[in-house]
Amino acid sequence: MTTTTSISREQWGSRFGYLMAVVGAMVGAGNIWRMPYVTGENGGGAFLIAYFTLLYLIAVPGLMAETSLGRYTRQGLLGTFRNIYGDSRWVGLGLVILVFNIILMSYYSSIVGWSIYYAYHSLIGTFTQPGFDTAVLWETFSNNTALNVGMHTLAMLMVTVILLAGIKGGIERLAKWMMPILTIALIAIAIRGLTLPGAIAGLEFSFSPNWEYLARGETWLAALGQALFSTGLGWGIALTYGSYLGRNDDIPLGGGLFTAIGNTSFGLLAIFAVFPIVFAFGISPTSGAELAFVALASAFGKMSAGYAWALLFFGGFFFANLTTAMAITEVGVTTFKEERNISRSKSVLIICTIIWLLGIPSAMNTSILGYLDFVVGNWGLPLATFIIMITIGWKFDAKRLRLVSLNRGADAYVPSAWESIVRYQIPMIMLGIMTYFLYSNLSATPWKTVSGLLILTLMIPLCMWIMRERPSRSLTFSETGETPS
């Protein structure tokens, strides 16, 4: 039985605000510290061609599907799944996605903490001090457990304060400022980097096409991984943000095309901003924390006006991570608020406290962070995308969603070809990715692989058992109006 009560649902204040918030949600550390290196390592231009193909064929239609489902149900993850599956154990599939989101945020907040720490050091001018060694700073910071927990705590406090201000007053207000600032910061760094002697080698590394790579399966898998994980498809973020859209707001252009392409545009901007500097200073190209916190920090220290460049980069990097953290946490906040029928403030405080507590082990030990990232990244997120796409494509019916929601108020008409992408293409690709990761990791890291798979395998029946015939306390909406059902 469904218990219904009234919900006053907030909406985005402006189109620009929604677009900045949703792009900010997807632009995170991966765009800045991963994409330039992955591009260069996988055939440069050949990788980009594979990447663009997959982006337009999979990420754009997938994001359209997720956003329009959220706009249709106007509910969070569990409410949406209950709307589709009724009060049955299958709502547990939504809980599986929610659990992955919370686990993801539990260790992502440590990464936000790292960026806060480096933004602080760029502010006080640490990197431009004579004789300063960035490798030593990174090592000292990594080994200081208390400091890492403190930064994780600070990151969660920031997220809590922003989310307490609401969708419009918190997330939208900040994203409207942070994303343009991040854009300007990266453009300024790119211009400066490109004027350095030897910088063009960085562009050559990233863009020079090695066509042989187009025939390699690894290139396409790397492109697929970047296209899917960078756009956050299937994690519930697009669904949650879409649930705050108005009935006649456009989805195909804003929620689909702009979100995917805008997000990747930041990856391209990062290529221009990062690798010219890396090559100009003769630093070996790499990715991840080592690239941002050691290599680039060192390069900024050697540049004229290095203080300003370091501040722009680490400030922008912090903004990118913070807007993503807000979005991941909001998935849990919206869902918990609706499920328990409590105030938003209470939901924010409870969810953020849970994430903070769960994140302490990752903040204390990077091996735990690495393990969680391994499990969630390799199988958790592809599984979440698989669940959402199967739910939309088959249970809800992709055709129905296209007719009643996706093409409503649309700035561009979406034809029926979209339906088969959601029904067949994306789920099959997700299964392929999970199988490939299993195959490639089993011999190299058998313990991590088997234990990760075991946890995931147990998670599905456990979540379904928790959600068995659990009544909702929230409203369900239909696209024709806000009718409780």
Place this chain on the structure above:
Amino acid sequence: MSLSAIVVMLGSIAALWGVAIITLVHSMRQEERKLSLIEVQGGFEPFSPRAVTDIKNWLASHPDDVRALEMRELLHQQQHALQQNAQTFYGWPNHRRR
């Protein structure tokens, strides 16, 4: 820098920044049009002609489906909006301007 790298770089800029900027500008302009229609006449029709044709075709092939009621209600909203509003958001060749 090699010619092929320059071509790929320019192509990437067009495929990403070009598309993102055009989409953003177009989306903002369409939103302005929607807002002005709401301001002037209180609303606009939710579906384009092609989207309405899709719904009608679906209803023609599934007249007794459990979802037919929802589809009919959407068509009703659409017709009501077209009758009520002098200006339309989508291009309707036969719509009468008041």
